Amino acid sequence: MGHVIVVGAGQAGSSCVAKLRNGGFDGEVTLIGAEPVPPYQRPPLSKAYLLGDMSLERLFLRPEAFYADKRVTLRMGTEIESVDTAARTVTLPGETLSYDELVLTTGSTPNRLPASIGGNLEGVFVVRDLADVDAMAPRFKQGAKVLIVGGGYIGLEAASVAAKLGLDVVLVEMADRILQRVAAPETSDFFRALHRGHGVDIREGVGLDRLLGEGAVSGARLTDGTEIAADFVIVGVGIRPGVALAEAAGIEIDNGIKVDAQGRTSAPHVWAAGDCTSFPYRGGRIRLESVPNAIDQAEVVAENIMGAGKDYVAKPWFWSDQYDVKLQIAGLNSGYDRVVTRRVAADSVGFWYYRGEELVAVDAMNDPRGYMVGKRLIEAGRSPDPMAIADPATDLKALLKA
Numbered sequence: 001m002g003h004v005i006v007v008g009a010g011q012a013g014s015s016c017v018a019k020l021r022n023g024g025f026d027g028e029v030t031l032i033g034a035e036p037v038p039p040y041q042r043p044p045l046s047k048a049y050l051l052g053d054m055s056l057e058r059l060f061l062r063p064e065a066f067y068a069d070k071r072v073t074l075r076m077g078t079e080i081e082s083v084d085t086a087a088r089t090v091t092l093p094g095e096t097l098s099y100d101e102l103v104l105t106t107g108s109t110p111n112r113l114p115a116s117i118g119g120n121l122e123g124v125f126v127v128r129d130l131a132d133v134d135a136m137a138p139r140f141k142q143g144a145k146v147l148i149v150g151g152g153y154i155g156l157e158a159a160s161v162a163a164k165l166g167l168d169v170v171l172v173e174m175a176d177r178i179l180q181r182v183a184a185p186e187t188s189d190f191f192r193a194l195h196r197g198h199g200v201d202i203r204e205g206v207g208l209d210r211l212l213g214e215g216a217v218s219g220a221r222l223t224d225g226t227e228i229a230a231d232f233v234i235v236g237v238g239i240r241p242g243v244a245l246a247e248a249a250g251i252e253i254d255n256g257i258k259v260d261a262q263g264r265t266s267a268p269h270v271w272a273a274g275d276c277t278s279f280p281y282r283g284g285r286i287r288l289e290s291v292p293n294a295i296d297q298a299e300v301v302a303e304n305i306m307g308a309g310k311d312y313v314a315k316p317w318f319w320s321d322q323y324d325v326k327l328q329i330a331g332l333n334s335g336y337d338r339v340v341t342r343r344v345a346a347d348s349v350g351f352w353y354y355r356g357e358e359l360v361a362v363d364a365m366n367d368p369r370g371y372m373v374g375k376r377l378i379e380a381g382r383s384p385d386p387m388a389i390a391d392p393a394t395d396l397k398a399l400l401k402a
């Protein structure tokens with residue numbers, strides 16, 4: 001049945017090998033990852049794990065024994081240096097391995113601040129890998145001053161943990177409002193108020209001019225000329241898809257490794273899944289940065305390696321935890337022109353995004369029912385009357401039957 005090599009031992013890579021074995025694939029399976037630990041969940045890195053509420057063991061997606069039991073050769077701490085798609089080989093330090101099918105699940109790389117503005121000073125962190133979080137965690141001491149650069153979900157989650165642990169938190173966002181790239185002003189307003197209520201100093205519409213310090217960071221100068229002191233800095237300014245290996249191998253890139261609906265790249269016998277890909281979606285092409293996408297797409301790739309011939313149909317959803325608020329997002333809000341507010345209780349609200357008459361996404365804060373119903377309606381291509389959504393007396397579940 002041949003040898004499947006999966007490069008990138010993260011969420012997608014782990015899901016792919018598990019699905020291969022659970023689906024009865026009997027050939028050789030090798031999972032290779034640059035990090036020194038078995039595949040783990042990233043979402044808790046900026047939530048429960050950083051807060052100290054979750055152990056390392058619980059972070060792992062599967063116990064290490066799982067891989068041996070399933071006859072998956074797990075090679076950790078091993079970075080693949082190159083792929084030869086003609087010879088069907090991958091090269092790692094001092095070794096070349098042959099594959100019959102190759103799956104690239106290389107994830108994404110966090111953007112860093114350039115050294116020219118102090119990005120290389122000691123005490124400046126990104127939040128991507130376990131090692132990043134283990135390195136910053138000892139700094140989370142009551143009274144310490146942290147500057148967070150970037151008001152996206154990662155920055156806001158880090159701010160939430162820091163505020164909960166009693167740090168003095170300043171968050172700067174260059175855009176006019178936090179979450180501008182991903183959410184409506186209503187959602188930004190909700191989270192701004194939440195953070196300010198917990199003492200976070202949120203500054204919007206102001207960028208970072210440069211970080212200050214000799215060797216180690218001691219503060220920052222903002223674009224409005226203000227200087228602030230900081231014991232350490234967390235940078236959450238987006239990620240780039242991990243395309244370097246594929247690109248060097250001559251595989252087509254289009255805002256990520258370009259795959260077809262079944263997960264095939266432009267090179268024969270090479271597949272890709274997860275954060276590193278862009279794939280067909282509703283007549284266009286998208287790239288998603290989320291756990292559900294990594295799992296579902298990787299599982300479809302595994303099935304297709306076994307001959308299923310199945311298309312991946314993404315059903316986007318996402319979540320974020322900040323303080324005692326659970327945000328759940330269904331759908332994609334791109335192109336929305338109207339937001340309908342459904343307030344269920346003082347701390348429970350949903351923002352429903354419409355594009356014309358079509359419901360395209362829901363942001364639900366402490367509103368699991370709104371999220372669940374919204375998700376099912378969006379997936380079914382059904383759009384309830386906005387007036388009914390805005391009325392808290394409307395029985396949402398009845399909309400599913402209507």
Ligand SMILES: Cc1cc2nc3c(=O)[nH]c(=O)nc-3n(C[C@H](O)[C@H](O)[C@H](O)COP(=O)(O)OP(=O)(O)OC[C@H]3O[C@@H](n4cnc5c(N)ncnc54)[C@H](O)[C@@H]3O)c2cc1C
Nearest residue numbers: 008010011012034042043079080107274275289290291294
């Ligand atoms: C702090 C944080 C919080 C998040 N919170 C949420 C959330 O709440 N909800 C949600 O849905 N998503 C969340 N995400 C996003 C989610 O974790 C990712 O979308 C998901 O991990 C993507 O899985 P992946 O397998 O594609 O990539 P990854 O999990 O990043 O795995 C890729 C792996 O490939 C390895 N690799 C890359 N190149 C090579 C190479 N050449 N050789 C060997 N190995 C290589 C990398 O080291 C990495 O371990 C969060 C992410 C972070 C960082």
